[in-house]
Amino acid sequence: MTTYAITTVPAQALVAHLAVLQMLCGIAKDLTKLGGKTVTKLVTPDEKQSKLFKLVSLITGWKNSLKGTAIYARGSLKGPGPCSAAVCMLSSGQC
Numbered sequence: 001m002t003t004y005a006i007t008t009v010p011a012q013a014l015v016a017h018l019a020v021l022q023m024l025c026g027i028a029k030d031l032t033k034l035g036g037k038t039v040t041k042l043v044t045p046d047e048k049q050s051k052l053f054k055l056v057s058l059i060t061g062w063k064n065s066l067k068g069t070a071i072y073a074r075g076s077l078k079g080p081g082p083c084s085a086a087v088c089m090l091s092s093g094q095c
Contacts, residue, residue: 044052 041049
């Protein structure tokens with residue numbers, strides 16, 4: 001049984017506890033997002049909703065593109081030897 005110096009709780013129990021906490025945080029995040037979208041839709045006039053949601057989708061797309069680029073850039077900078085992590089992710093994963 002593996003234990004950590006801070007506590008005498010087994011490692012498996014800590015992992016399960018953290019997984020449950022992450023699940024609850026994810027649910028809270030989704031509910032907050034849903035509430036924000038609902039309020040925005042309720043207070044935005046009907047004639048301006050189309051323009052607003054096009055802007056939101058554009059910003060979201062840019063954000064996701066930037067995150068993807070950052071993941072590959074970080075992987076290529078921290079690559080293991082001659083085979084970078086980005087190439088490994090795109091290939092079979094064997095370097």
